[in-house]
Amino acid sequence: MxxxxxxxxxxxxxxxxxxxxxxxxxxxxxxxxxxxxxxxxxxxxxxxxxxxxxxxxxxxxxxxxxxxxxxxxxxxxxxxxxxxxxxxxxxxxxxxPLGHGFSLPPENATPVLAAGGIGVAPLVFLAESLNAAGVRMNDAAVFLGGRSAADILCVDDFSRLEMKTRVVTEDGSAGHAGLVTAPLETYLAQHRPGIIYACGPHGMLRAVSALAARHGTPCEVSIETVMACGIGICMGCAVKTADHPEGYRHICKDGPVFEASRVFF
Ligand SMILES: Cc1cc2nc3c(=O)[nH]c(=O)nc-3n(C[C@H](O)[C@H](O)[C@H](O)COP(=O)(O)OP(=O)(O)OC[C@H]3O[C@@H](n4cnc5c(N)ncnc54)[C@H](O)[C@@H]3O)c2cc1C
Structure with a gap:
């Protein structure tokens, strides 16, 4: 590399x-x-x-x-x-560039993006790439969560792509008050997106992953953890998964993006 x-x-x-x-x-x-x-x-x-x-x-x-x-x-x-x-x-x-990224959605599948705080960082690159790949972004939704208004970033980047943008803050200082998973759950009850892409704190990814499983929606999560070497040598960023003989994969080398159903949060 x-x-x-x-x-x-x-x-x-x-x-x-x-x-x-x-x-x-x-x-x-x-x-x-x-x-x-x-x-x-x-x-x-x-x-x-x-x-x-x-x-x-x-x-x-x-x-x-x-x-x-x-x-x-x-x-x-x-x-x-x-x-x-x-x-x-x-x-x-x-x-x-390092690691394993997000996959493209299946043909004609509508994506849903969910970000917690700085977890929005890779999702702008994702949204712009999906748009360039011909995915109809005006059908796609993005849920942006944060502790308060100061943690809500990139709204204009998603709006420019005509995505349906929902803002959620824990203290209610912008958008809906609460956790980002609440409006996502409502959305999943009313729509059938083809895939959910999520990045954010561990607890949020665990909750999004559970929602995706409950609604039978494929889901990919980008896990951001404290990382030492970044290239699979130090083994400091292990995550327990269902698809590896040793039971663990390494976020830096095998991730940071994983199929949510394979990760034991
Ligand atoms: C694959 C990957 C992608 C990332 N992408 C981004 C990004 O786009 N933008 C961004 O701002 N950050 C991102 N991070 C997190 C970023 O790497 C850390 O914030 C950074 O290493 C902190 O370095 P520092 O020396 O400033 O803080 P330190 O002095 O090392 O730590 C300060 C505090 O932050 C905590 N901390 C450090 N790293 C993390 C982490 N990953 N998650 C939660 N808490 C942490 C420490 O435990 C400590 O409490 C990413 C992490 C990973 C693994």
Whole structure:
């Protein structure tokens, strides 16, 4: 997998603790699939020692060719704090694309997307790719959940694709009050989508997976966990699954996207 010294094109504060950074990337990203991720390191810095994983949020193209990529990130600690301070033309060591991404829906199947907080990051790349693949996005719905209004991102990106967008916040400061799974459950009772794609906190993925099973809807989940090496060597990101002889798969190498019915949450 290609490792390059990437250049920062821009690094913009969004809302609250969220930022969007654009990085130059290699031609290998022409084949990148939504749900795949990269690992980053700032220049030659040794702190933190371990690279940090981030989903591909969107590919940037010029004359049809990929020239860069965007990452949407939330400042939560040491690395993301340093990243937020970085200026255009700064150097980032970028490794990727890594992991196993989302699959395309079966023909004529309507997709439903469900995001919890920063879990929305890979779903924008997914929605834009589905649109480019000819999926009728104005039939598709996206459920965006967060603790409060500040955690609701990318509404315009989905609206631009004419998707039905539902916002849900735990404190009721934007959209409906409650958990994202409540309106999703109502939707599933009234519609028959072909597939659910979800990314968010573990508890949300467990709930979405249970809903999908109850309604007999295929579902893929992208699991974001604390990850050390990112390339399947350290075995630090194991997840218990039904389809492996040892009972475990590794999120970095076999995921982060898994068929929900195969994962023991
Ligand atoms: C496949 C994958 C894709 C990801 N994509 C994105 C993305 O697109 N945007 C984004 O903002 N983040 C994403 N993450 C999470 C991101 O990797 C972490 O937020 C980042 O590594 C934190 O580094 P830090 O040094 O700033 O925080 P640290 O100082 O390492 O940790 C700060 C706090 O955050 C917690 N933490 C660290 N990583 C995670 C995690 N993955 N989930 C929950 N809590 C965590 C730590 O336990 C600690 O409490 C992704 C993770 C994975 C595995």
């Amino acid at each position: 290609p490792q390059i010294r990437s250049e920062i094109l821009y690094n913009q504060a969004q809302q609250d603790e969220y930022y969007k950074i654009a990085l130059t990337c290699s031609q290998a990203f022409e084949a990148a699939i939504p749900g795949q991720f990269v690992t980053l390191k700032i220049g030659d810095r040794m702190d933190p020692l371990l690279r940090r994983p981030f989903s591909i949020h969107r590919l940037l193209r010029k004359n049809g060719a990929v020239t860069g990529m965007e990452i949407l990130y939330r400042v939560v600690g040491n690395f993301t704090g340093q990243l937020a301070e970085m200026k255009p033309s700064g150097a980032i060591d970028l490794l990727g």
